[in-house]
Amino acid sequence: MTPAGPAGPAGPPMRVVLADPILDRFRAELTSGGADGHDWEFLAGRPDSEVAAGVLGADVLVASRVTEAMAAAGRGLRLVHVTGAGLDRIALDALPPGTAVCNTFHHGRSIAEHVVMAALMLSRRVRRAERLLRQGRWESVAVDPGIALGDTLAGRTVGVIGLGAIGGEVARMAAALGMRVRAVRRDPAAPLPAGVRPDRVEGNGGLPALLAESDLVVVTVPLTESTAGMVGAAELALMRPGALLVNVSRGPIVDEDALYDALAGGRIGGAALDVWWGHPKDGTGSRGYTRPFDTLDNVVMTPHHSGHTVETFAGRAAEIAGNIARLAEGRPLVNVVRAAA
Template sequence: MLTDPILTRFRDELTRNGGDGHDWQFLAGRPDDEVAGRLRDADVLVASRMTAGMAASAKALRLVHVTGAGVDRIAFGALAPGVAVCNTFHHGSSIAEHVVMVALMLSRRVRRADALLRQGRWESVAVDPAVPLGDTLAGRTVGVIGLGEIGTEVVRATTALGMHARAVRRTPGAPLPEGVRLDRIDGDDGLPALLAGSDVVVVTVPLSAATTGLIGARELALMRPDALLVNVARGPIVDEDALYDALAAGRIAGAALDVWWSHPKDGGGARGYTRPFDALDNVVMTPHHSGHTRTTFAGRAAEIAANIARLAEGRPLENVVRAGA
């Protein structure tokens, strides 16, 4: 059973890559109670979220395959002990390209220039000496918080443009993938130094009890006045009020926000925020779509189908978050 509306577009990939021969049910957009009712006889749920009610009704379930990396919307506590949970990735390079794009937009003041030109105002250093010059990324330092697939690909993309890279992660001594170059890697206690020493700070860690509110007023105060913050992880990792206040007061130069503090699917407002970020011209705002490319979802569909085939054949699953029986 699949409830994810994006992966519904990739039916061919799901059935072609080991998922053929199965009885697929596509229930994207259906109410939770209907999904819960249909789950009673399902072996596999492919979804981005699973409520406790869904889990309680899933009597035959063997696998929950999350359609992305984040598993914070799965009701683990309500799942039967024998149900495995897997996730999937394939979004690292797409999100890394987004990070480069928005960092350049902020550095070159693209959002403001675009808005003014649409109003008939030609704001350029060529005609107005008061207009500030933009910056390149080459030679500047990117600080990456978290060094999983996304963080690693951000390092690859930014260093290819000539940036210096540093990072913090829980296991600083763990080996790096081939070709990934960093000037410095610290443990979690190195976060203050990273914030103080980076021109562009990129948040890529998963949301957890430990990372909720990780970037608050104290952390933002450590950043340089000309520094940028890019959040492609989860909204609550950054304190909303503290970030808005820092941006509005000019204590940091700008922010690119692809993730927010609420989501329409969770009953939150369509905007995802309560402070008026939309009134600030030093913010680039996107609706959690930095990884939404065909490359990302075709790869995920193929991997999910292959994992379902492994389950059917009794072979070990890949990307296991929670082992089943």
């Protein structure tokens, strides 16, 4: 028998507020699959004060950022659904105890592809070669015997800091490229992600050895009190000369001054930074960094968009819609990071 399609919400319609500008592009996916029929209010791009006012009387808030004012206004919220994995921009302690909080992922594959792309750009010195070619200068080993040859990724060692949704995909993809994979994680005895078989997995105490033995270090841990400043001057000094660092997690996990000094001084080979130490809300003003990383040829810079693919956000929208339907129907939610008291 073919199951019947969605027939709207079970029970009274809920009031749902969306305040995420990226997910706003996926309204059709969000309002389908059992999440249709609710009273949706789309406030993406509005000032925080308007979002806080809009949350009054809402049952569900879908957002990547929740201020204390929004939390205070949402005394009747049954669910805050974060539109990504990170919780560092969510005022969890300000939310009422009856509010459940869920997050969502679907970005692992997209970010892992970005890591591979950035690592290859650094290994092949793409940024410098492209800049010079745009200026009319052909820099190549074919015309200049002093130019260093590039490196392949196969046969090299990648050290993954964190082995969650992103780290697992990085490990899986790196192994497929012929790289040796080692990782550190908070609980080394936890089950490995499906299909991931690193050469070595250790607790965070194994970080010094990982840094010393890796050609490519990829930071994927979430930002917490214990991970802020996890990679500082002492840790960077352990890395091999010529080793590469890719940060796709959060900027403050790596010390900004120490990283710039290591890159500018040639202590490490290069870095790919998709995350920064600040985050301009509207894309202007703060660049996200204070040291002149933009002057260095051994840095690949992107504006926190390594996971920004259709696949990532379509998957998130569908999962959020599913959780809204579960809430309306009284079924257990998925990806619960804080249950309602």
